[in-house]
Amino acid sequence: xxxxxxxxxxxxxxxxxxxxxxxxxxxxxxxxxxxxxxxxxxxxxxxxxxxxxxxxxxxxxxxxxxxxxxxxxxxxxxxxxxxxxxxxxxxxxxxxxxxxx
Numbered sequence: 352x353x354x355x356x357x358x359x360x361x362x363x364x365x366x367x368x369x370x371x372x373x374x375x376x377x378x379x380x381x382x383x384x385x386x387x388x389x390x391x392x393x394x395x396x397x398x399x400x401x402x403x404x405x406x407x408x409x410x411x412x413x414x415x416x417x418x419x420x421x422x423x424x425x426x427x428x429x430x431x432x433x434x435x436x437x438x439x440x441x442x443x444x445x446x447x448x449x450x451x452x
Contacts, residue, residue, distance in 0.1 A: 354451065355385040357442060363418075363435040364442045366408070370428050372400045377407055381449045386429065388450075401425060408432060412445045 358365040367386045374390040381388045393403035401421060409416045412434055424430030434442060443451075 354443060354446070356382060356387045356450075357439060359439050360433060363433050363437050364439055365422065366432045366434060366442070368404075368424075368430045368432060370400060370404060370430060372428075377403070379407075379411055379447055379450050382451070387446075395426075404430070404432070408434070412437060412442060 356367045358367070369383055369386040369388050371380070371388060371390045372393060372395045375392055377390055377392050379387055380390045389404060389407060391400050391403045391407065393399040405416050405419045405421070408419045412419075414434065414437065418435040418437075420433040420435060422431040422433050
């Protein structure tokens with residue numbers, strides 16, 4: 352099974368994201384234009400949104416924050432994150448139904 356927002360990498364899975372800062376409730380919020388939507392309560396100031404993103408993804412996929420690696424989009428709403436050490440099947444299983452349609 353594949354997903355438009357996921358790509359296998361040699362050391363994990365790359366996730367394509369669209370971040371919505373200053374938004375509630377925090378968490379994975381669906382799929383838009385081939386990217387997972389992630390709502391964050393943090394504002395995009397001084398890296399706060401990126402720190403919140405790391406925490407939200409770590410919790411959603413059941414890994415430590417150190418295994419969530421921001422690859423691209425540090426100052427953008429569109430980001431690529433590497434989930435180190437996870438298999439594609441594990442990431443797919445952790446996605447809520449709203450993110451799979």
